[in-house]
Structures are given as C-alpha cells and as structure tokens.
Amino acid sequence: MSDVLSQNQIDELLQSLHDGNISVNELETISTEKKVRPYDFKIPKKFNKEQMKTLSIIYENYGRLLSSYLSGTLRSYCKVEVLTIEEQRFFEYSNALESNVLMGVLDMKPLEGSSMVTLSQSVAFGIIDRLLGGPGEIYEADRDYTDIEMQLLRQVVQTVCRLVGDAWENVYALQPDFVRLENNSRQSQLVSPNETVVIVMLDVEIRDVVGNISFCIPYVILEPVLEHLNTRYWFTESRSKTGDEQASRENLLRKVRQIPIELRAVLGTARITLHEALQLQVGDVVPLDQHLDEKAAVYSGKEKWFEGTLGTWHNNRAIRVDRIMLESGVKDESK
Template identity: 35%
Template sequence: MAEILSQQQIDEMLQQLMAGNVDIENIEKEKSKKIKEYDFRSPKRFTREQLKLLNSIFDNFAWLFCLQVSSLLRVSCEMEIVAIEEQQFHEYNNALNDSVLVGNFSLLKGQHGEDKPLLVEISREISFSMIDRLLGGSGYGYNVQRDYTEIEIAILEYLFKQMANMIRNAWQNYVEVVSELIGIETNARLLQTVSPDETVAIIIFDMVLNNDLTGKMSICIPAETLESVFKVFKLKHTRQNKNISNTVDDSKRDHIFGALKTSDLVLSAYLGKTEITLKDLLNLQVGDIITLNTQIKEDPVMIEIEDVPWYQGKLGISKKNYAIKISKVLKK
C-alpha cells in the first residue's frame, strides 16, 4: 500500500521544490524500473550455464589461436571474448558485409551422428594483414577494398585448416568432437548452411595484431549443433559424476568400516533356557541343578553379539578352557 503523506510533509516537499533543492528528473529516474524486453515469439534456447561453458571453451580457443598466429606470422597476437549473444541467423547474416571471409566447418563429423555446421568470420583488416605477413610483407597492407582472390583464399585455407584442430582441442576437456573445414565463403549472401530463422550463438572476439592492428573475429554456432554437443556432454558428465559418487561412497564405507573394526563388542554364548516359578527361584540353593531345554550333543549353542543371534556352535574344550566351535553363520 502506498504511504500517505501528512500535511506537514507535503508542505516541506513543496518548499524544497520552490527553492530548487529537489531535482524532479532524478526522482523520476529512481522511480522508473529497468525492464528487460523478452520476445515470447523466439524464446531463449541457451541457459546461463551453457553460455558460461561456451565462454570457457572459446577462451581456450582464443589462447590456442594466438599461439598459432604468433608462431606463423612472427607477430604478437592478443585475443579475448567481448560478447556471447543469442540471436537468429538472419540477424547475424544481415550484420555482415557483402564481402566477407567466412570459414565453414563441420562439427561432430562421423563420430556422434550427422555433420553440424559452425561458421568462423574474420574481419577484413585482420585477414589481409595475415596474407601480407604470410607473403613476406610487413603486415601493414591491410587497408584493401576489394574481393579476395583465389590465391589469397588458398593461402588462408591453411590457417583455417589449422583452426579446425584448435576447435577440436578447445572442446577436448569437455567432450570429444571432430572438426573439419568444408569450405571458405567470401559472399555473406551465399551462406545457406544455416536456416535464416535458426537460433544461433555468436561468440565475438577482439583481436590485436602486432600491438596496433585491431579487428574482430566471430564464431556462429547454430542451436542444433550446440544441442547435439551439450547432449553428449551431459551424458558424459552424468556418467563421470556417477562414477565419482560411487568411488566416494566406497571410500566412505571403507573408512567407517575400518573405524568400526576396533570397536569392543559383547559376545555371549547360551547353553540353553528354561522357565521356573518365582517360588522355585527363591528356594534355589548352592548345589541345586537347573535343567535346560537343550541337549549338549544334539542341540547347538546359540552365540549372540550385542543380544543379536549371529552364530551357532558346538560346546567343547580348547587348551583346558571351555570353547565353542562355530558350525553355522546366521548373519553376514
């Protein structure tokens, strides 16, 4: 329920407003709630945990890619993830220029079912600088406004093939995947490996070459591809947790049982039982004989541990002491 102001509070507020001590715009901003729009026509398909997993996987990929580029081009390379977004493929495709450099990869080829697509796009500045370095140049001839030639694509194909191995190595700590380069596309409007309405995960990287050249790389993974990978990962993770749980339970059981082995227990052997009246009990004297309900040669002796029957045995003598030889185990 809203708070009702007294007349005195109302007068004080009016005085502050007249004096200019209160900023109405700030009050409105504080009252306004931040509302995040949600489109129910295209609900989110990736959970926060899955996006965190992608961030961890492709952070490892960025590290592997920088090592490969630094050794191949002999220049410093820095790369970091700046965003992981979920959108439809036509939105991603429309944001690309007409002339692009996109590597088309297959994921899970021949191991966990049918091939699933994965796209890697490298910005024009970075790609032309790589070509210049691979041809022996300084790497500064990247300001080129033209399409890629067949020779330049053939040169970059080697790097994309190396990238396929990096993708596989980045995933190997989580799930085994097989990645292979299918082809290189330079026209964004001809990318038809993914349906326009398909939900995709976009991983965007910032790249810095030779400490001064900046550019971007983006990886586009369709939801169908990720669902296949996450399904395999979930099964593997569940099995590992189950195995770890069983191992922990066995370890705890052995530890508890080892501690119990040193516990002292009361072991009792009963030759037999009988019933007598209270009168007979009061009249018992030294030398009286009490007849039991068992026979020494025929009926076994009951052995109890903490008042629980565990064994049966036969009465005998061992080293001049009465002893019982166990003939039957009742509990295990």
C-alpha cells in the same frame, strides 16, 4: 553483435537523417540512454546462463590456442580474446555481416551439421601481409581476394577450424572438418533464417591490426551435447586428469616424441681445394681426417647426438651407439 538493426531499419534511419526529421545530436542522446532489448516469450531462449558460461570458458581456451598458433605462424605478436557470446537468430547475424567478410564452413563431427567461422577483412589482409613477409600494418582495401590470397587464407582457416576440437577437448570429443572457404557473406545459407544460433565474437590483434573472428554455431548442432555444457562437468573432467598443466605437458611430450627425425652417420671429413675437387675421377682416393680406431659421429641436423661403431645388421649398414653426447644437450633417457 548486440542490438543489430535490420536492413529496413537502417534505411529508415538514413532517410530520416537525410530529410532532417532527426538530428545527429538526437542520435547521440539516444545512444547514451540505457538499452533495453525486447524479450519474445513466444520464442524463449534455448541456452541457459550455465551453458553460455561454459561456452565462454571453452572459447577463452580457444583464444589462447589461436593466439599461440598465429604468433608462431606470423612471427608477430598476436592476441585473441573473447568479446561476446550471444544467442541470436541466424538472420540477425547474417544481416550484420559485411559483404567482404571471409567465411569458412566446418562440419562439427561427430555431431550433425555445419557451423561457420568468419574473419574480418582487416584480419584477413593482416594475415596475408605477414605470410608474404610484410610488416603487418593496417591495410584498408575494399576489394576481392586474389586466388593466391585465398589459397594462403585457406591453409590458415583450416588450422583455425582444427583448433576448435582442441578447445572442446575437456567437454566433448569434437573433430571439426574444414569444408570450404567463401568470400561473399550474402551467399551464406548455413541454416534457416529463424534458426537459433550461438555467436562467439573474438577480438583479434595482430601487431597494429585490429579486427575480429566470429563463430556461428546452430542450436541443432549443440543440442545433443547440452548436458555437457556446465561448469561442474568441465571441472570434473579437468580434475580427472592430474591437473591441466601436467596433462598438457604430457600431451606435448607425447607429440614431440612421435616426430620423425633424420640421423646421419658421418665417417669423417676432408678439406680439398676447388681445383682438386674438379679434377677428381672414379677410382681416386680422398683421405679423411678420421682414424680407423675413432668412432663415427651421428648427427641430427647440425647437432652431434651420438658416437658409435659402424657395422651391418640384417644385410643393412648400421651403427652401434657407444656414447651419448650429453654435452650437446641431449638427455640420456636410457638410464
């Protein structure tokens, strides 16, 4: 996103090539020269190096989170890395966007204002292809997204936005809220054209598909939390937690323990023929292979977790756990 040309500059360059006033060789020579960007002292930079470095750490962490999510969702190798983090004017960013880019808007609660996330067409179609069972090969198509494709992408972008809060966890308690999804970048009016924004460009690989995901964050949103954007604050917060790895493990275990599971108490089983099953009527008796003195088995999914005795508890059928089946891999945490 660096050294972005305005539309007028692009038109003038194309016209010069067409008229023969400038040659392709001359362009190649110019491109190899050292690039110098002008600095406008009337409009100084609003982010210092320390703040930009902290943002880089945040979104490197975000890249790892997004890589894990995409790899699990798409069941394919995915890699997400920070490419660049720059401070720009919003018009520079919006003018450089392709017309067919996928754009999501998210509120950065509890901060005031909205930011923007964009997915290049190659990444968007790569995600769609994998979600629909395709091989995830490079798909080049200059067309609009269908309603079904937009619905699939909306679900993915919602998680892409939610993970931003996880990446900011050590700096500020953000709760990003997905607002809407658009497929026309020319309609993007996030802030005024001259507003300062931070552009985070992420390089995305989904098997053979290569593209980018970018975040556009207005300065007015980050201004209240600028004091948090320093590496000393980041590492102080990290040390206060008994180590990032241990904290992540405990957080994961806590979330896993809160997952609801279904338990089934099996009285016994029986094998009969299809003919016998079709002949069954009300009042018929089917002998089970379970003796009266045997324990009932308790299953979660296909795994046998417990054995117990059937009974009642507060007018409900219940089972008393008499044995934990450690051989099935379930840890006995009662000891």
